[in-house]
Amino acid sequence: MQFVLTARRWRAALDEKLAAVGLSDASWAPLMHLAISGDGISQKELAARMGLDGSSLVRLIDLLETRGLVARRTDEADRRARHIDLTAAGHAAVAFIRERLDAAEAEMLADLSDAEIAQLMDAFARINARLEAGRPDAAP
Template sequence: MTSSSSSSSRKRFGFQFVELARRWRRALDSRLAQAGLTDATWAPLMHLHESGDGIQQKELAVRVGLDGSSLVRLLDILCTQGLIERREDPHDRRAKRIFLTPDGRRAIRDIQRVLTKIELEMLADVSDADIAILSDAFAKISVRVQSVLDAQQEPR
């Protein structure tokens, strides 16, 4: 690969990455909607599942990328649907901890089944070796992105 094609690829990478992520999410949302799951419900449930039961509400908000009040409304919906329950934090009376219910665990299995199917479909032309290379690159990019975010949070 020449340095000019490498440079050109680097210049386009961010836009391509963001565009692909947007389209990937739209495809997931569409397929999950066919299974009766909205992006407002499946993403927070998956974050809760991945984080483990008992995560604090404010930590879930950070992981999902929502402000506290938006998450509260969403958690109200998930509680009403019987997918999660809120419990008092035994170490902090002001905080709530979030737990999946048995129905929430069933919903996770449904979500995982749909995600696995569509991800296999979308990655059909990508080899395991390419996936490993991408995963390694994503890990490196993630570290750099976090350092940029951390630097933005530092007081000036």
């Protein structure tokens, strides 16, 4: 339970710091997922990675597309599928968000030594790998 509470507090602190510079979870989270996943991810895959249903993601992508941060394109093989790419403005927004996230994380980790942070990041990487491998749509 401690992990769940810490994760919630961590996320709330990040949201608060990003809100102070005009970024809501609805705008920064999809952009960061796109940056991490790489351009061309399908809307379906992005929704799965974010834990959203398709219709909720469509509304977020509509907003980001209106702001010129992302562009949609139709899949050549499956005309029903759409892929999402960051625009130049989207890449600039990601750089801005990363700076803010890095500063917020540094502040929250200030009481830990470099060795403790390295151990923590290693543990998170292993946890993420296990969770990713357990996804129903994960590659064997």
